[in-house]
Amino acid sequence: MPHPDSLTTAVTRETRDVEALVIGSGLSGIGAAIKLRQAGMHDLVLIEKADDLGGTWRDNTYPGCACDVPSALYSYSFAPNPEWTRAFAGQPEIRAYLRTTAAAYGITPLIRFGTEATRAGWDPRDARWHVETTRGRYTARFLIAAAGPWHEPLLPGIPGLADFPGEVFHSSRWRHDHDLTGARVAVVGSGASAVQFVPAIQPRVGRLHLFQRTAQWVLPKPDHYVPHAERWLMRRVPAAQRALRNAEYAAMEALGVGFRHPSLLRAVQRLGSLHLRTTVKDPRLRRALTPDYTLGCKRLLLSNTYYPALTRPNVTVHATAVESVQGSRVIGVDGSAADVDTIILGTGFHILDMPVAQRVFDADGASLDDHWKGSPDAYLGTTVSGFPNAFILLGPHLGTGHSSAYMVLEAQLDYMARAVRHFRSAGWATMDVRPEVQAAFNAEVQQALPSTVYNAGGCSSYYLDSNGRNSFSWPWSTGRMRRRLARFDPEAYDHSVDHSVRT
Secondary structure (H helix, E strand, O other): OOOHHHHHHHHHOOOEEEEEEEEOOOHHHHHHHHHHHHOOOOOEEEEEOOOOOOOHHHHOOOOOOEOOOOOOOOOOOOOOOOOOOEOOOEHHHHHHHHHHHHHHOOOHHHEEEOOOEEEEEEEOOOOEEEEEEOOEEEEEEEEEEOOOOOOOEOOOOOOOHHHOOOEEEEHHHOOOOOOOOOOEEEEEOOOHHHHHHHHHHOOOOOEEEEEOOOOOOEEOOOOOEOOHHHHHHHHHOHHHHHHHHHHHHHHHHHHHHHHHOHHHHHHHHHHHHHHHHHHOOOHHHHHHOOOOOOOOOOOOEEOOOHHHHHOOOOEEEEOOOEEEEEOOEEEEOOOOEEEOOEEEEOOOEOOOOOHHHHOEEOOOOOEHHHHHOOOOOOEOOOEOOOOOOEEEOOOOOOEOOOOOHHHHHHHHHHHHHHHHHHHHHHOEEEEEEOHHHHHHHHHHHHHHHHHOHHHHOOOOOOOEOOOOOEOOEOOOOHHHHHHHHOOOOHHHEEEEEOOOOOO
16 A cells, blocks of 8 residues: 555646646735635635745744834735734734635635745746646646745855854744853844844843944834724724724825935934934944934834844944854954854845746746846836746835835735736737836836935945846835836737637
């Protein structure tokens, strides 16, 4: 009798044809599946390489992990959550929200866990995407890349790091089995993750050495516990929750005006300077923590505990990048050194060089990576010429420094749903954005970016790709984004017709 595992393998490795295949089951993948089903498509599947859904909120479990966008905005507008216990929700609550939403909309049964996409290639002969996975093969009419930009950790190529005799891990792969009590810890990086986990681990460690290549603007975080009475109101009066969401959206859009007109950010920058002065009394440390660029040029950070943690006696701030690791010593570019037994990398993610781009191929065998040549580009951040019937979620040109990823995502999802509805009603077999349309959009974006704080703020950030070009940022308001993606223009696409297309 065959072993049960062999029976499972035989079943899960069968080739299957579907209308749509979604790569990833984080907030993008779940949202895409919901919108596709609402558009009338039921023959779809999500493939997920991990054993649970949640994307970045599944992977990032470091101490102190929480959202830096107000909770009311960090959710789907069509699935509001009245149960947030904090104004800025923590990772466990966000992950639970994604699980609950996927279950409520019937998406969880569509997810194939433990299934990683290894190659997706377009075949014009049958107008299908042929997707190879670790558990079999799929063909699909539509391909939705929903792996997201905050997915694959960026590991720095520090000389000697591989030979470090102690523990090394990235913040998004936190080693909860490694006891930090009394440990000598070097933290490499001072971005959004470090700002959260440094205060959480500082009281436990013996010594903490923060290697900070660039000082960050850190504003006070208006976080607070949400009382039971307020949650009761949100449950009983949905209009109250909508009003809160709208108010928070308006406040963040007001801040966004400054991102497009950097001179207006001076008042906000003064708040950041005041926050630093009132919490860090040591003038030498304060100088090391003072940014030399305009607020908003890098991702805006919020914390009430980060600066106080850095003033504690067991913390040393090295205002330098790491040059090398020599045995148990971490050496800074400025010559400073620290003897440690643990290194935690808060070095971010492959934002613009997303690994999925190396696995998606056009009809001639060229990958997205080959097309982009280091500068990602997509029409409305969503479709790429030469890759028919494919959508990229949270793609290039759509990033904002002031709003919620959900605002961006929902604009894309509505666009995708309109495209699919038109595709099906018109009997299309393929849709491929015209190259001149994509080029014109990219030129429009690049023309608008130089006056924004993303480009004119005087810093180097992950918004800039390997060619030094800003391939990340949307240079206008999210309101303009929503209006722009609210209309699907068939004339922007070359298409072929096949009256046998399922409807």
